[in-house]
Amino acid sequence: MDNSLRKLGLIPLFFFCYQFYQHTVMHHTGYMLWMCNASTGALAVGLLCGWPWLVRVATLWLIPGLPLWVYDMTQYGISPLSSFLEHIGGAGLGVFAVSRIGTSRRMWVHALLWFVLVQQAARMFTSPGLNVNTAHVVHSSVARFFPNYFTYWLACLLVAATVLFGLGLLLQKWFPPPVTAETPPHGINQNSPSNRPQSKSD
16 A cells, blocks of 8 residues: 555544544544444554555445435434544545555455444443444334344344445445456466466477
8 A cells, every 4th residue: 555545544533533522522432433433443544554454344334334324314413524524534535545455355254343343342332322333222213123132133234244245346346356466367367378487398
């Protein structure tokens, strides 16, 4: 990852810090463990440290988080400026970064593990009343469909895996994985005569 791209990590870092300040003022610091907030922080760290896998993971969550955030505003009102910057700016910057570094075929698996990690952190460190990432109880909008929290959690995991896998395939079409020495460009056959190293007898 080149230095110019890594320096862009200062932008999501600012978004994350601004959002942290807003939630601290409102005494809702636990909200920083919502997937979009945590993923904005992950995007900043991934860019600044030059970790492409973390940039991909963060972007895979920031993209679907955008329409969910819009829906949330229709239900609970307009969000503060910090939320606009984080959701719109974070998702846009993530897509731009992925367009530069390329994708990977397993990034959806890493993103799913990231979800489990952040959700369990929310379960351990946030108040049940906040229900961050629905880590404590079934969301009220679908409570009648699930007899217990475990079945709800499995359903959430299945939906998340499906969305991440589909979005990962889409991003791979737009921004193919970077070509390495072991992975020839699409359409090139390493075993073809033109690509085999010539021996002395040729």
